[in-house]
Amino acid sequence: MNGEAELKVVNLRKWFPVRKGIVSTLLSRKTEYVRAVDDVSFEVKKGEIFGLAGESGCGKTTTGKTILRLLEPTSGEVYFEGRNITSLNKVEMKKMRRKMQIVYQDPYQSINPRMTVFDIISEPISVHKLADSLAETEEVVYKSLEEVELVPAEDFVERFPHELSGGQRQRVAIARTMVLQPSFIVADEPISMLDVSIRAGILKVMLKTKEAQGITYIFITHDLAYARHICHRGAIMYLGKIVEMASMDNLVKNPIHPYTNALMIAVPVPDPTYEKARAIIGGEVPTPINPPPGCRFNPRCSKASEICRREDPELLEMGTRHFVACHHAI
Amino acid sequence: MKILDVQDLKTYYSTLKGDVKAVDDVWLQMDRGEALGLVGESGCGKTTLALAIMRLLPWNGRIVEGKIRLDDVDIISLDEKTFDKDYRWKRMSYIFQGAMNALNPVFKVGDQIAEAITIHEDVEKKEALERARELFKLVGIDPERVTSYPHELSGGMKQRAMIAMALACNPDFIIADEPTTALDVIVQAQTLKVINDLQKNLGLTMMLITHDLSVVAQTCTTCAIMYAGNIVEYSDIETIFKDPVHPYTRALISAFPSIKEDRREMKSIAGVPPNLLNPPTGCRFNPRCPNRMDVCNKEKPEYTELNENHLAACHLLTKEA
Numbered sequence: 001m002n003g004e005a006e007l008k009v010v011n012l013r014k015w016f017p018v019r020k021g022i023v024s025t026l027l028s029r030k031t032e033y034v035r036a037v038d039d040v041s042f043e044v045k046k047g048e049i050f051g052l053a054g055e056s057g058c059g060k061t062t063t064g065k066t067i068l069r070l071l072e073p074t075s076g077e078v079y080f081e082g083r084n085i086t087s088l089n090k091v092e093m094k095k096m097r098r099k100m101q102i103v104y105q106d107p108y109q110s111i112n113p114r115m116t117v118f119d120i121i122s123e124p125i126s127v128h129k130l131a132d133s134l135a136e137t138e139e140v141v142y143k144s145l146e147e148v149e150l151v152p153a154e155d156f157v158e159r160f161p162h163e164l165s166g167g168q169r170q171r172v173a174i175a176r177t178m179v180l181q182p183s184f185i186v187a188d189e190p191i192s193m194l195d196v197s198i199r200a201g202i203l204k205v206m207l208k209t210k211e212a213q214g215i216t217y218i219f220i221t222h223d224l225a226y227a228r229h230i231c232h233r234g235a236i237m238y239l240g241k242i243v244e245m246a247s248m249d250n251l252v253k254n255p256i257h258p259y260t261n262a263l264m265i266a267v268p269v270p271d272p273t274y275e276k277a278r279a280i281i282g283g284e285v286p287t288p289i290n291p292p293p294g295c296r297f298n299p300r301c302s303k304a305s306e307i308c309r310r311e312d313p314e315l316l317e318m319g320t321r322h323f324v325a326c327h328h329a330i
Numbered sequence: 331m332k333i334l335d336v337q338d339l340k341t342y343y344s345t346l347k348g349d350v351k352a353v354d355d356v357w358l359q360m361d362r363g364e365a366l367g368l369v370g371e372s373g374c375g376k377t378t379l380a381l382a383i384m385r386l387l388p389w390n391g392r393i394v395e396g397k398i399r400l401d402d403v404d405i406i407s408l409d410e411k412t413f414d415k416d417y418r419w420k421r422m423s424y425i426f427q428g429a430m431n432a433l434n435p436v437f438k439v440g441d442q443i444a445e446a447i448t449i450h451e452d453v454e455k456k457e458a459l460e461r462a463r464e465l466f467k468l469v470g471i472d473p474e475r476v477t478s479y480p481h482e483l484s485g486g487m488k489q490r491a492m493i494a495m496a497l498a499c500n501p502d503f504i505i506a507d508e509p510t511t512a513l514d515v516i517v518q519a520q521t522l523k524v525i526n527d528l529q530k531n532l533g534l535t536m537m538l539i540t541h542d543l544s545v546v547a548q549t550c551t552t553c554a555i556m557y558a559g560n561i562v563e564y565s566d567i568e569t570i571f572k573d574p575v576h577p578y579t580r581a582l583i584s585a586f587p588s589i590k591e592d593r594r595e596m597k598s599i600a601g602v603p604p605n606l607l608n609p610p611t612g613c614r615f616n617p618r619c620p621n622r623m624d625v626c627n628k629e630k631p632e633y634t635e636l637n638e639n640h641l642a643a644c645h646l647l648t649k650e651a
Binding site: 200204264265266271282 | 371372484485514515516519520522523542543544545547567568570571583585586587588589590591593594595596597598599600602603
């Protein structure tokens with residue numbers, strides 16, 4: 001993990017227009033937008049595991065997908081290995097995709113139920129023309145199955161997804177990603193569908209290959225306890241914006257933003273002697289269609305004052321690589 | 331007298347491939363006012379156990395043998411009419427998994443709660459609606475919201491409305507099946523607080539079913555660990571976390587991350603939970619157990635009483651004794 005940024009996201013926005021009925025479309029001039037990702041900027045260093053955390057609807061998955069251009073950004077730039085990938089054309093982007101991959105949350109949906117494990121893993125090889133012969137493809141597929149610890153590989157290649165457990169499916173999905181030898185992976189809640197007892201095994205195969213290949217990760221999760229143990233740094237998102245970004249240690253131990261603090265208090269601790277959360281904030285995340293003016297957290301914030309209702313706070317550096325967007329942090 | 335007493339319960343599902351032994355020889359007792367966490371991974375039989383207690387098993391599920399007593403009344407042998415009239419929803423209630431999607435979208439929430447009351451009790455609709463408002467207050471929702479439709483409520487409010495509905499006929503025994511699993515962390519904390527307060531203030535006996543050890547740690551007084559259709563360890567909540575004896579309990583606890591710990595490598599349990607069509611012989615955990623001995627795949631371990639209120643079924647304990 002040296003100083004250079006492998007991935008740089010600058011003022012990224014993804015707004016989805018709200019579809020309305022024909023009458024209201026004809027009558028109103030203004031289109032409303034869901035501001036799923038609204039002016040998000042951050043950097044991820046080479047080999048770093050960067051966590052994107054927050055509650056459902058905060059825009060963490062949309063951020064991940066927009067970075068990979070699986071969704072086209074509304075505005076903003078994404079630099080990967082120094083190149084602005086938002087300006088690449090289709091052919092150039094396809095080449096880039098080999099290096100930038102995603103692992104999805106639900107292995108029951110992300111792999112095709114009518115393909116065998118061999119077909120699933122060999123498909124990206126043929127799409128990107130990485131093998132010259134069937135024998136070579138076979139070799140790569142077998143090796144990748146061994147890497148994700150589905151051994152002996154012969155037992156798995158002919159199977160269909162329904163013949164695999166949830167954990168084995170996720171291993172296949174990881175193998176499919178890894179055959180391309182990507183240098184950057186967005187992992188979108190890769191373990192949240194799986195049982196507790198097998199989660200660590202899945203993480204291990206993902207991170208083992210990380211050490212071997214120096215892969216950079218964006219790890220999207222709602223589970224802060226896992227984020228705490230997996231990620232080096234992380235950002236907390238609320239209604240499409242990053243409210244705080246720091247090392248995982250600092251986020252957990254010294255949260256500055258009132259929302260980060262509220263989240264950390266709410267996380268249940270697997271220790272009965274630990275004092276239960278007392279000051280749980282009320283309310284729920286509002287709709288991102290018409291977010292509150294000023295700081296988006298202000299209606300739920302105990303520290304909210306006049307300026308919070310008026311001005312949107314900027315994400316500013318408060319300590320070494322500790323960024324906070326709060327008027328009251330200064 | 332125990333409020334709930336489950337003895338040697340076997341509940342199987344018949345499938346084309348044979349019987350799925352979802353609950354096999356389960357023992358469980360609960361005292362009045364106890365908050366028990368029933369913990370296990372998916373497919374271990376925890377929901378089946380709850381459905382058997384509520385007599386709500388699907389068509390292919392059946393209680394093969396065993397006893398379930400509620401206040402010393404054998405509720406399995408009661409005829410359906412009596413059970414429905416006097417027990418289900420009246421004495422005992424169930425908060426379904428994914429309960430927030432269990433509300434009927436075309437009726438107002440208040441009416442749905444009132445309906446449950448009028449079916450079980452001889453009261454006018456007006457009085458039932460008044461009770462619905464009281465229940466809303468109890469779970470921390472503005473009583474005026476009884477006239478809302480489900481889509482007008484947030485996820486957390488729907489979940490509370492379901493809790494209110496479960497309390498509609500003043501039951502004293504409640505089963506909550508993964509009540510917070512689909513909720514975000516802050517709403518989860520809010521909902522758990524509501525459940526916790528209700529359980530204490532109303533003196534409810536509660537069985538909380540979850541896969542999440544941290545939820546149990548912060549909500550329950552006792553804990554039963556279930557694995558592949560068996561309850562492998564039962565104890566008060568402090569002991570389970572401080573001195574777990576069953577290798578599965580130990581492994582599960584160390585696989586569970588805490589936000590309060592320093593960064594560490596996550597541990598997993600080798601292998602996968604067994605298929606309950608053909609569960610392993612002997613101790614069902616033996617194929618995954620780090621402490622496996624010769625006897626483990628031959629004989630099913632009996633419960634050893636380590637302490638008053640601490641039981642575990644493992645051959646390691648009898649060997650040492």
